[in-house]
Amino acid sequence: xxKNYIAIILMSIFTLILVAPFxxxxxEKSVATINEGNLTYAxxxxxxxxxxxxxxxxxxxxxxxxxxxxxxxxxxxNFGFAEVNGQYVPYETKDIQGFKIPIFKxxxxxxxxAYVPVEFLKSSVGLKLxxxxxxxxxxxxxxxxxxxxxxxVSVPSSSSSQSSSKSSSSSSTGVVEVNRPVSNPSTPSSGxxxxxxxxxxxxxxxxxxxxxxxxxxxxxxxYSLGFINKxxxxxxxxxxxxNDTSSDYIHYNVLSGNYDMNLTILASTPExxxxxxxxxxxxxxxxxxxxxSILDNASLKSQTITLDGRKISIDVEQTFIGVDFGPIxx
Amino acid sequence: xxxxxxxxxxxSGVIVIVILALVVIVKLNSNVNKNANKDTIxxxxxxxxxxxxxxSKENLKIEESVAKQEYEVNNLEEQDGKLIIxxxxxxxxxxxxxxxxxxxxxxxxxxxxEKINSDGIKQIExxxxxxxxxxxxxxxxxxxxxxxx
Numbered sequence: 001x002x003k004n005y006i007a008i009i010l011m012s013i014f015t016l017i018l019v020a021p022f023x024x025x026x027x028e029k030s031v032a033t034i035n036e037g038n039l040t041y042a043x044x045x046x047x048x049x050x051x052x053x054x055x056x057x058x059x060x061x062x063x064x065x066x067x068x069x070x071x072x073x074x075x076x077x078n079f080g081f082a083e084v085n086g087q088y089v090p091y092e093t094k095d096i097q098g099f100k101i102p103i104f105k106x107x108x109x110x111x112x113x114a115y116v117p118v119e120f121l122k123s124s125v126g127l128k129l130x131x132x133x134x135x136x137x138x139x140x141x142x143x144x145x146x147x148x149x150x151x152x153v154s155v156p157s158s159s160s161s162q163s164s165s166k167s168s169s170s171s172s173t174g175v176v177e178v179n180r181p182v183s184n185p186s187t188p189s190s191g192x193x194x195x196x197x198x199x200x201x202x203x204x205x206x207x208x209x210x211x212x213x214x215x216x217x218x219x220x221x222x223y224s225l226g227f228i229n230k231x232x233x234x235x236x237x238x239x240x241x242x243n244d245t246s247s248d249y250i251h252y253n254v255l256s257g258n259y260d261m262n263l264t265i266l267a268s269t270p271e272x273x274x275x276x277x278x279x280x281x282x283x284x285x286x287x288x289x290x291x292x293s294i295l296d297n298a299s300l301k302s303q304t305i306t307l308d309g310r311k312i313s314i315d316v317e318q319t320f321i322g323v324d325f326g327p328i329x330x
Numbered sequence: 331x332x333x334x335x336x337x338x339x340x341x342s343g344v345i346v347i348v349i350l351a352l353v354v355i356v357k358l359n360s361n362v363n364k365n366a367n368k369d370t371i372x373x374x375x376x377x378x379x380x381x382x383x384x385x386s387k388e389n390l391k392i393e394e395s396v397a398k399q400e401y402e403v404n405n406l407e408e409q410d411g412k413l414i415i416x417x418x419x420x421x422x423x424x425x426x427x428x429x430x431x432x433x434x435x436x437x438x439x440x441x442x443x444e445k446i447n448s449d450g451i452k453q454i455e456x457x458x459x460x461x462x463x464x465x466x467x468x469x470x471x472x473x474x475x476x477x478x479x
Contacts, residue, residue: 080400088396088433093441097406099413100441102434104400231420232400245461251422255398264422315423319462322423 030135034108034115039092041108041115042136044075047127050140061327062216063256064114069126075114078216079256080104082116084124091120212328213282215254215261221282222252225275236275238267250276259313259324265295266320283325284308295321371479375407375414377457379466383475385424397430401458411452413438418459424473431456431467 029050033040045064049055053068062077074083081088081102090102108115118136121127130137213221219234227234230242233253237244249272251264263279273296281288287307294300295314302316311326370380401419408414415434421427435454439446446454456467459478466474 079398081396088437090437094403096403098445099406099438101403101406102437102441104397233420253399257396257398317423320422 027140028137029140030137033118033131033134033136034110036108039117039119040131040136042118042121042129042131043113044073044107044116044121045114047121047129047136047138051127051138052140060212060214061256061260062214066125071125073125075107075116076256077109077114078106078254080106082120082124089120089124091117211285214327215325218261218279218282219252219254222279225278227252233262236272250279252279255324258311258326260310260327261325263323263325264320265323284310291323295323374455374457374466375409375412375416377414377416378479379464379476380479381466381474381476384472385428385475386472387425387428388471390425390428396433399426399430401430401434403434408449408451411450413446413449413451413454415454415456416459417457421458421460421465422462424463424465424475427458427460427463427465428467428473431458431465431473435467435469 031043031046033042035041044066045055045057048066048068051068053066056065058064063079064075064077066073066075071085076083081090081104083089090105091107092103092105093100094103095101118129118131122129128138222234222236225236226240227236227250228240228242229235230251233251235242235248235252236250238247238249241247248266249268250266251262253262253264254260255262261283263276263283265276268276276295277288277292280291284291284307291307291312294305300314300316300321302314304311304313306312309328311329313324313326315322315324371378372380397419399419399421401417401421403415403417405416406413407416415438417430417434419427419430421430434456439454453469455469457476457478458465458467464476464478466476468474
């Protein structure tokens, strides 16, 4: 009887030894790619989280920080370069007269998911990817059930579909999101729609606060004031055209890094003044009028101030007033 | 009579010489002025430009140097050990122009180490043509606001 037990135990151990090498939980997966220009783009968040990397989404600042293969990569939705271990790296280069030239090219945001060139993921991030038939294949760790935890700070966004899609994509990769609901009586909150979709797990909801808009969200709202696209930014033009700089009233650009956005006032009328007041009230929930009073001063000088937690750099030139707004620091 | 005629000829000759001397002096002076004007128009590669202003950026943090706005590299020129990068951008202030230029210099330098060594390039200079202003970065802690001719 005892010999039988020993035999069974030995066989079990032997079986485990045989099977163990094949039971790594590694699984080949693939996700759809998209093509833009002559480049193939892949969804970096989905791939990295399924490969066992960490993905942290900062919705307020519209950027994603990814950690994999001892590399930390910061992807900003509105910025033309990735930050890899503190160094700015272009997603794409082009060849001019035998020199490699970095191109300013933002990641492609499709359905709320950031896509970056596959070549960038291979060469700069060091991922092993295989592109074929509109798919990018890769080996997952843990069968795709990564232990990635993502802390997402959600703020109301005018592009609600984008935020909503981000949540659903994250949840499909085992991501846990922590939303910070922010009150917005006049605008439906995309953060709420995320929660209603059942894809997020709100925890420790913050108390009701003033609406805080990011540079990109302000940009979306500016269309309602008559702004039109001009380059990567927007312009409010006397005649509603983008190619008549001499008739421009206001330029608006979304920035990254130390500043969220730039507002450059080139000319004004009472009607434009009212629009400036509105814009400032979006950027500074409680101090918009105060900043308007500062700007509406004939003896205004270049200065840096802090209002509503934003660092504001005012640059007074002969032909324009430039105002850079930093992110809100709490 | 003859003596008087000789005197008239001599005086006429002196007058002619004086006038010629004056003409030569005026001519020389105008050439000096022309050369003085030429000194303000500088050449870099195929570009002729004048420096309007030199803006020091010593207090700007170098780690913030990155192109925050879109730009396009239009042309590269190699001349006398310099790589001249010509770009266009909607940048409208010298801080952003400086940051973009520093970034381009560093990035292109890092991406092309072998070619830069093989071509004997010792210096990278960046020209940014903006909507309102243009800038030239020659690698120091300043940026030159320029007029491109």
